[in-house]
Amino acid sequence: MSELISSSIAEGSGNLDLEKIFRWFDLTEEDRACTVELGELTDDVGEHIIEAFYAHLLNDETAARHFRDDAHIAQVKRGQMRYFRELVSADLNDAYVADRRRIGSIHERTGVTPTLYIGSYAYYLNRLAHVVLERMDEDPHKAFHLVMSLFKIAHFDMSLALETYVDAREEAIQARERELSELPTPVLQLRPGLLLIPVVGTLDSHRARALTVQLLEGIQEHRASAVVLDITGVAAVDSAVANHLIQTMAAARLMGALSVLTGLSAEVAQSLVKVGVTGEALNTAGDLQRGIEMAEQLLKD
Amino acid sequence: MAVKVPILKQGKVLIASIQEDLSDSDILDLQHRILEDVIRCRAEAVIIDVSAIGILDSFGTKTLSEIAYSVRLRGAKLVIVGIQPDVALSMVLLGLTLPDIPTALDLDRGLALINGG
Missing domain, CATH: 3.30.750.24 (STAS domain)
Structure with a gap:
């Protein structure tokens, strides 16, 4: 069943009109360049933020329940690091979309709620924005610009994950309905x-x-x-x-x-x-x- | 024109067994011959066996019901036997439920219906 879902999601991502979506998010080449610049600026603090982020996460009972042990946490942290490197590298192509949707479907299956997901995201972005502002205090205007570009990409990113949530839920409902309608009526x-x-x-x-x-x-x-x-x-x-x-x-x-x-x-x-x-x-x-x-x-x- | 549907006489009963999908003119021809034979053979009942028909279009369905009602006006009883599931459903969807026309599952049951009733 899970293979079925992920394969259908992978297929679905091929049909996405990325250019149109970028226009909707007002995501330009300039924004991508800004994010890359931002990535270079904050590459060394990524780990630090993620540490803080997990401290925050594990404080929350509901969120902490998603982790089995420390090894699991370490593994997820590495994944998180990669996730944000990819985010700021801003190489937004079909493969990126497919990967994000795959992650979204994992979240959905493991019971990470949209609230938890967006809350975590917001926490991370918030921290990152502060770091950028500190490091560029001689040019806050530029810093603001960089952060706004990052926010656009982050929102695009979140929309991908949420679409996956909806798709997976839809899929589950349809499967349920199929089951019900296939209930045999004996003669x-x-x-x-x-x-x-x-x-x-x-x-x-x-x-x-x-x-x-x-x-x-x-x-x-x-x-x-x-x-x-x-x-x-x-x-x-x-x-x-x-x-x-x-x-x-x-x-x-x-x-x-x-x-x-x-x-x-x-x-x-x-x-x-x-x-x-x-x-x-x-x-x-x-x-x-x-x-x-x-x-x-x-x-x- | 070759006769597509032979009408057999068995006692007081006429049996028309339709063996293949009929064109509109074939159906009209059948209607005409049945109505003639009812009087000519002094038949008391007519059985139309449609079990070999897989598809009946709206014209065929309508004519079939017309045959049924007109045979009755000619003073004989008519039973339609062997209507297939798909045909039954499409007739109902066309609103042709033939409420007063007796029907039976197959020829055996049709004959039993006539002899019993």
């Missing part, structure tokens, strides 16, 4: 000619379509004369799905099978009435037992 044969289809869970239009196909093919396969569709386990249906259920039962009749709908909750009954179904064209029964009795009665007639 059970109660006795020769009589099928029971219990529907449990959310009935969205995607699943309703799958249900239709299963029901109609089940009629053919089992040579069924009657189908009991039990929707006790369905909390709510929207009007589109309600319509779909009605159509499915009409299609079943065209194939020569009677259908009985059972287990309508109060909400479902109300939404059926709203789409104009009054039950005249439908065989409905209050509960499954009565539904089966009704189907057997219909078969006898």
Whole structure:
């Protein structure tokens, strides 16, 4: 799953229109030059800031929980050092974007929240800005300019990571939805000619379509004369799905099978009435037992 | 023109078994012949078997329902048998649910329906 996510992210980054994004962030060649200059100026303090940064980080209980032991901290510190060297080297190409997104996805998976991420970033930038100002106190105007350029790149950088957060979350939600919609709806044969289809869970239009196909093919396969569709386990249906259920039962009749709908909750009954179904064209029964009795009665007639 | 769909007579029942996808004129021809034969053979019932048809377009569906209702006006009972899942669904989506026309899963069941009812 994680490979899947990172590979899809790597693919996605190829489609990014970097030039357009730079324009949006007002990120010019000049800014990049400034940042490189800044990098030379602050290269020796990077380690110092990171030390301070980690002291700050480990003070926070939530943040500290992300680290297993000292070796882990040392490893992450090295990664951090590289991260900021790359930031100020300002070599912003597709590979850079892919790398940032990869890091973002690691953060997302290990549970580093956006708040933690941006807070840490802000702390680092703040410290760095102070160092720059101290070192260039003879030309504060220039110093301000350098720091602003760095901020632009940093914001660009953060946006990459946050996009990854959103993408990963989206991916997770979609996977969940796929799982739900693939929940099988069994077609059970109660006795020769009589099928029971219990529907449990959310009935969205995607699943309703799958249900239709299963029901109609089940009629053919089992040579069924009657189908009991039990929707006790369905909390709510929207009007589109309600319509779909009605159509499915009409299609079943065209194939020569009677259908009985059972287990309508109060909400479902109300939404059926709203789409104009009054039950005249439908065989409905209050509960499954009565539904089966009704189907057997219909078969006898 | 070659007859695409033979109409067989079995007792008081006429059986038209459609074996291939029909063009519009084939369907109209079938409609015409069924309505003639109902009277000529003094049939009490007609079974149209569509189990070999995988796709039925809107014209075909509409004509099929017209055949059904007009056979009834000619004084015989009509049963459509063997409607496939895809066909059933597309008919419903077109709004053609044929509410008063008896249907059955296959020819066996169709005959049973006529003899039983």
